[in-house]
Amino acid sequence: MKDGVGLVEWQDGSGTQADGGLESAWAAIRAGLRRDIGARMFDQWLKPVALGNHCPESQTLDLLVASDFSANFVSGQFGDRLRMAWRNAGAGVRDVRLRRAPESTGPRLLEVLHVEPAAPATSAAPVAIASNFQPRHDFATFITGESNRLACSAAQAMGALAEPRFSPLFIHGSTGQGKTHLLHAIAAAFSAHSPAAPVLYMSAERFMMEFVNAMRANDTMAFKARLRAARLLLIDDIQFISGKGSTQEEFLHTINDLIDSGARIVVTADRPPQRLESIDARILSRLAGGLVADILPADLDLRLAILEAKRVVAGDPPVPDAVIDFLARSIRSNVRELEGAFNKLVAYGQLTGRAIDLDFAQGMLADAVRANARRITVDEIQKACAAHFKIDPSEMRSKRRARAVARPRQVAMYLAKKMTPRSLPEIGRIFGGRDHSTVIHAVRTIEQLRESNPDMDADVRALLRQLEG
Structure with missing residues (x-):
């Protein structure tokens, strides 16, 4: 060698x-x-x-x-x-x-990958593909739920050995929901079965910067050639390419050439293609011509699953269920912030020897909780329950005891107790001047039904997702 x-x-x-x-x-x-x-x-x-x-x-x-x-x-x-x-x-x-070279027996590394952040070229041997992507960002560590299942399935197909039925793949979602995680996972999966195939990953900002630098250095030929040599192109945050005429033109030619050559393309953005502003209509048509998959904000079930996965590998000190539940219900903005809050608790506990309990978590994360707070009102809960169970909202305050209206009313009381700071007497008054003991009975009834009746549990979960989202 x-x-x-x-x-x-x-x-x-x-x-x-x-x-x-x-x-x-x-x-x-x-x-x-x-x-x-x-x-x-x-x-x-x-x-x-x-x-x-x-x-x-x-x-x-x-x-x-x-x-x-x-x-x-x-x-x-x-x-x-x-x-x-x-x-x-x-x-x-x-x-x-x-x-x-034949991919099955050819040299393992034939291209130096230009992956952000790019390392300066040296005379040393090329770096192995896997080292350019974060190992923790693979499909095994991506927790799925209803809000991200389509995007994850599409990403797995894009990274698989078999040719995907679609390209490009356009993944959109708000900040911190896992888009970049999926890009790294696609690259790792693709490189595992095609180690000699060039993979190129960069942000849209990096794309613009390199293109402008290439034009200034009269070296656009090498820049274009490197892009078009990729068999997997991953572009993050495409919304930042907006309004750059020459850059958009080059990007359009690049994706056209790559699609025509059978290469795989994955693009992420913070919004769907039709809502991207100041982007060439031809680019939008190309991007929307493959598969568009969204990642919605994680619902309560997914947030709980993500925290549970982190708890399994966190080690000491142990994180009790009450703290997991508190985190999942309090940090709702995005997955990245949720994981950061969990890491903060565990790190502080490990450094100080302090046991992690609910009081400790509430004190440590008070600022984050305040930032995530959204005041859910009893009125919102009543309207949501009435719509879900298809009854008139006025029934929430009526004296009727028929099960068709009494059960939805009990669900609304249960959610009001769980999701608002209102006291039992206050909740009772809002529900037509009922006594606080009626609210207690409603809460206990729904808790028991959730354990014994899967349909009731599904109804409550759906309402929680709706209200928290």
């Missing part, structure tokens, strides 16, 4: 494997090319080239690259220079052919 390039151990019957003499000659040729064309161009296009088969009779040597695009580009830009260098090396090579 010299300068990150090793002998490729495969044959297709067209010749013999390259030998040690060829490898020595290739090392010298590479050094000369890097000096002649500059480190940047060399590292981008010629450093990943590896030796393939050599036919002594025709004196033809195969040089292997990651993709057909790379083969065409290197052949067109450097083919004559490579032939001349090999002829002058005296290694029995008169001609060279640029070919795409």
Whole structure:
């Protein structure tokens, strides 16, 4: 292994494997090319080239690259220079052919990935694909619920070995709901089965910055070539590309070329395509032509599941159920903030030796809870329950005792006790001047029914999601 390039151990019957003499000659040729064309161009296009088969009779040597695009580009830009260098090396090579390496047995790393944050190019061997993405952001650690199931399923299909039935995939949702997590998970899954296929991940801002820098340096050819060589392109926060005319034009050409070549494209944004402002209509049409999947704010069930998954691996000190429930009901803005609140409690407990209980959690997270607070009123609860059970809202305050109206009224009392700071007597008065003991009876009845009747439990969960969302 010299300068990150090793002998490729495969044959297709067209010749013999390259030998040690060829490898020595290739090392010298590479050094000369890097000096002649500059480190940047060399590292981008010629450093990943590896030796393939050599036919002594025709004196033809195969040089292997990651993709057909790379083969065409290197052949067109450097083919004559490579032939001349090999002829002058005296290694029995008169001609060279640029070919795409078989993915199953070819060199594991053929492209240096430009992944944000990008590391400066060096003469060291390329970095393994997996190291460019956060290992904790894989599909195994992405907790799914009703609010994100479609987006997760679509992301898994995009990262799978089988060709997806759609491309591009457009994932949208508000900040901190897991969009970037899914991008990293797609990259990791795709690279696991296609390690030689180039993967490119960048934010829209990074895309604009690199394109502008390339134009200023009169080096747009390399920028465009690198984008179009990707077999998986991941663009985060596409909304920030708004209003940049030349950048949008280049982005449009890039996604058109990649789609036509069968590459996979995943784009994220904070809103659906039709609500993106100042973006070229042709781009919006392309993005909406694949699959559009949303990630809604996590409901209570999903927030509980996320916290439970974190509790399993958190270790000591233990986090009791009451604290988990408090966090799930109090931190509703986004998943990132929810996980941050949990991490803060556990870290403080580990550093101080303090047991984590409800009083401790409420004190530590008072500011976060206030920021997330949304005053749910009893009136909102009554209207939601009336609509859910299809009764007139006035029945919430009526004296009728028929089960068709009494049960929804009890559910509303139960939710009012759970979701508002109102006292029992206050709740009773709002429900038509009832006594506080009536409210207590309603709360106990619904609690028992939730345990014994799955339909009632489903109704209450649906109302909780609606009101908290």
